[in-house]
Amino acid sequence: MRRFRSLLLESIRIQLPGLRIHTVAVHRHLPEITEVEPHRHRWSQVLLYLDGEGRQHVAGSEAAIGPGSVVALPPGVDHAFVRGRQRSPVCLMINFRLRKSALHEPVVCVLNRSELGQVRQWLTAVSRRPVEKDGDVGLESALHLLEILKICLRAAGWLVRGSAGQPGEKSGVVNQWIARIDLQEPLDGLVRRSGYQRDYLNRLVKRETGLTLGQYRSLRRLEESKRLLAQGLRISSVATAVGLPDQNYFARWFRRQTGQAPSRWLGRGPGAPAPRDQSGGNQKVT
Template sequence: MKSKEFQPILLEDLKIRWPGFAIRRVALNQHMPRVEKLGQHLHRFSQILLYLRGTGVQHLGMGSFPVDRGSVLVIPPGQAHRFEKTRAVRPICLAIDFETVEPVTWAGHAVLGARDLALVERWLLSLHEQRGRRDDYSIQTAALILRLLSRLERAVNGSDERGSDGPVAASVRSVAIRQGLAALTPGRVAASLGRTLDHLNRRLRAESGTTVGGLLNRLRLDEVTRLLRGSDRGIGEIAAAVGMDDQNYFTRWFRKQTGQSPTRWRAAMR
């Protein structure tokens, strides 16, 4: 990733603990050649990994898991594993090392969506900034690390209530798929479903804690990140595809969601 957005982070000998659980290390680094050539190895502690860039295969015990941006994997202590890169781009990986009294029962792997990835990337930027402010280090840094771990744990265990659509959210998503995002507004969604916007928002809040506008925002971010990564379309064209004809407004919106401009985000993801 561009060094301006993501500096390496290495926090060791951490003393973040509660009964039966201790976080010992947090590292955000680009895979170096020696890491990519490292054979099968194991640790005495558990790890949870999040890949922010790169493509490959993580061999874990007798199984293998494809790895791409957003892949989350849990590696139990004593579990032999190795990473095999499948593209020339050097991967960037967040690793949180932790120890538990009881065996780790978290699921093995998951994939973060664009919205959660944007949150994680913003927290990592804040974590890097915290490193230079020792007066806030013990509290603010610990809070950010716990946020990161909580988000990844929710992903692998499927305990994030926003991870799947309920029936109301699914109906809104269905309208977006049929009509496209370019001209879609909350009012049009409500009209398509034969409901008033107030009624639809109340049901959506009760179901998933968001509104029609909030859900459309998430869908737009998912589509934008997909197009930035997977196509060569211009920024203005992508903005128009999700209903934002003002490229300056679109850039401000995207930076608010991810902490980066669309151009920098695209360069970092390729």
């Protein structure tokens, strides 16, 4: 049964050491099709949703899908899709073979707005250039498709940022993700945007920091709170900046971490000695 209307469908031949792209397609789901049944492939696949919404099922897990969502699938992974109530999804599909891709895990993640906008521009450029009958593409189109794949695989953690297209260690990606943690975002939001399951993400973060995600974010909040208080910011402003907008709750939380009230840290300035910890022990991270 036909499930898609193809807006762009090409048998592509792009080959580099360790990588071969053989199909690039942009599909719009037909209105009468509400779901794509579970299936798997012998090759790796990246799905990038350009429009629409739904639920992606991957290897027994489920994730919400919207514009910018990326699904990275190694060979042999069962996956399915259930459409949402809004307009039919439009999805970019790239089928490829990547050396050691079976060592990677399936991931659902999200591109930022800038990345998604760049992908749309490259796809428009590719669609305007012909593909030879044997699958050869021009140099410019090949470069655009490789950049699209690289952006998606980086977001999924299959490549380390700054690599030249070779699979990298996941720890490099995790460290970069950790460095960009938004202190104001709830933990559920951080987990969802990472594309990993919570337990697995906690293991990755703990391997790099020795702390769970919640503990590490609490430590980052404490460091930022001290920095902002030392600059003389009002306690209410500091509380909001670190994602704890209830000033009373923030004051209790800060005292639990340091044994001191936030007011003791106000205006200390950089390089000033820290107030003595009356608790007589190490700082507690929760």
